[in-house]
Amino acid sequence: MRFENATHFKNYVRKIAESCGYDKYEFEQTKIPSKLIEFYEFQSKYEMELFAIGASRITDHFITELKQLYYCDEGQKMNVFFDIFIEVSEIFDQAKIVCEQIKKESIKEDFNLFNYFDSDFLKPHYRLKQFVKDRNKFNYLNEQEFIPSTEFKEFIENHIGKFGLYFLYDESKALMYIGKSTSIGDRVLTSIRERQIRGYIKVALTETIADMHVYEPYYVLKENPFYNVEFKAYDNLSFELKPLKKSKLIKILTKN
DSSP states (O other), X not given: OOOXXXXXXXXXXXXXXXXXXXXXXXXXXXXXXXXXXXXXXXXXXXXXXXXXXXXXXXXXXXXXXXXXXXXXXXXXXXXXXXXXXXXXXXXXXXXXXXXXHHHHHTOOTTOOGGGTOOHHHHHHHHHHHHHHHHOOTTOOOOGGGEEEOHHHHXXXXXXXXXXXXXXXXXXXXXXEEEEEESSHXXXXXXXXXXXXXXXXXXXXXXXXXXXXXXXXXXXXHHHOOSSOOTTOOSSOOSSOOOOOOOOOOEEOEEEO
């Protein structure tokens, strides 16, 4: 997911923290918000250096880890959220060591680390890569254990080139994300993979593409899905649009 700035990133994570039991005002008093700003600003400053060491988007790694919270029991979410934050903070600290050294040594455009540093310098780099590989302890799902349902495959085929909204639900049928597309059958596969949603989908086709653009923010504000950040508000709509006709609930994946 792309964020407009550090504040956008911080507020996105804050909403996730609130869903785990954090009070939004108490959350701001912790060290987490300032660290999140530091994550984002560091990533912007050292974008090329991070790319060179194969850790180009620390913020994306953090968000990917946080998505595993949806498979945790409610009573565990706050502790797991903090564990993930600590884990990514450690990755961040490792990345700082490497990137600041790269900056100091003024590496040229080829970014071939092995031509510039001896094995003593490369140790933090090796540790960083191994850390990211080994510490993905919250990824409870094994992709090979799941296959698309027959119903979902038919849904994809039938919605290539069709425009409107799609509604993604987790396995408990809680609404997680609302998206729009001018070719729903193409877009939903990427959207499901990005957000790791393995539950259900509904679709609502619109009469025109212009209608689609109007109804997306309307339904986000009306139904308040968890993953949507844009168009969120803390009060309620004062009007109603003509409701779109939604399809039946379709199961996305089936266990093999």
